[in-house]
Amino acid sequence: MRWPRMSEPDEFEQIARLYRPLTKGAAEAFDLLDDAAAIPSRPGFDLVITKDAMVEGVHFLPGEAPDLIARKLLRVNLSDLAAKGAEPYGYFLAVAWPPGFGWPQRQAFAAGLAADGEGLVLLGGDTVSTPGPMTASLTMLGWVPAGGMIRRGGAKVGDFVLVSGTIGDGWLGLAAARGELPDPDGYLAGRYRLPTPRLDLRESLRAHANAAADVSDGLIADAGHIAKASGAGLRLHLDRLPLSPAATRWLADQSDRGAALRTLASGGDDYEVVCAVAFDAASIVGMTAIGEITEYAAIQVLVDGTPIDPGPGGWRHG
Template identity: 55%
Template structure:
């Protein structure tokens, strides 16, 4: 562990710099960029080693953590404001899938030696924009310099009434499998950002924006809590993440590939494909969608749809929970063999 900083050291700690690196730059980053993002009361202005959270009787504190590494989770030329926004949003997506109300976050930044002030300013500006959008605050963290690629880690905190967090387990045979929004735009958005798609400029822009700044279903969290028997968000790929639910719940899941909800851009791309089954499978396994998959009892589906309609949110019934294990995929009533269900981390 690092030695405890003296009282004169800003306790959002800047780790000792590598030879040749000016440590004052790290403190300036904290003072000028991150302190304005801190919660005005519980973030303690980033001048203590900790955040002090108020207790909420009758509630559980929900925590989730994700990391992003350059050339693994984002492209080297992605704008830094969108990198920051995506980092925050993928964590908020996890909270939403549990039915939790987001509160704040802890942040760790690993800046490459070559990174300058403009990159840091853009990163902080992205966080500020989304803090205002989602009503969360920075509570503390760490900022360091690294000889490696740009890397960031964020821990999001949220509240939920005690015992009400929606788990991956809980799906039962007969439940319906439901997903919010569209599937496949994350996969296509990465291709768009890499210049690998031949679509209209408007479609390319929409897909790239989805990849860089996905929309966490924060405003649907209460509905998830009220109606879902099991839930998680789509990060690794729709089929892979349904597999996680099936395994945790000890059930099987049957889905129909032709019911996959697609955006206009994804539909335009699909129309250029020779093999629609293979193309739909790519969309269902690509990941980075950050929609919410739910197992919902049949008698609860109407209530869930009303909540979705009130938010102008598309809701699609893809299939059903069955006895057995694993995910079975059909197209036109025929079983489709899926060998790679989604992204696998090393």
């Protein structure tokens, strides 16, 4: 056990002051005075559970502001729920604090959770000390109508592959946040630091999507996960990628357009939604058709009609 500095609240006082307010009085959280929560059933709904963790130096830059770390942690988990067509409900939190994350930094972290946690309740968790790096893990819960969770494995041969928003900003944003890429208005770094979970698409996805995933590892990889889980193949047209003005400017400066498009489609951290829909649903507002689900179990990537090597397709987890 690490004894707290005399100027710092102890573990239980920190829980009371920082995290109990985030329960918003939810009876199932027991004011965080217990070692567990009791989740009531919701007739006619299934409980969807997802989990993502973030590690300093891997998922966010060393020295990042604690409130931004907390906000991104919430958002990447909400992105998973968005792709499932789920309504967010609450979460469990675990944080490993390294040296240097004292009371002011922990207050800022909790403030970040409060800022982006509207409509959510904290149900429990744990905090521990570590020699580093800072690590935070969140388990997110949400509700979907019974039997209605959108899985990766429901795509059908002939389905269109659609993606929301713009692709490549997350990868470019990491480079911008590192100072490796001009970003005069801070747009790209903002897309990396604070992605927007596409909860606005929940009803459209429930109505039309046969399969869906969030774009965290890279568009090629995550669309490929859908195809593999569905026992099918995938054809992607990278020249149809929806790009932001910033990504379009970057692309114009690259000598190898095909390789650059593949990089944007493999970089990850976009937290958009890729989905498979039937022909009559290919015009979902806010989404762009970029490919098709095919019969043969292979990933084919094209630029202007010419096949290119898809490469690894995205981030490979250890």
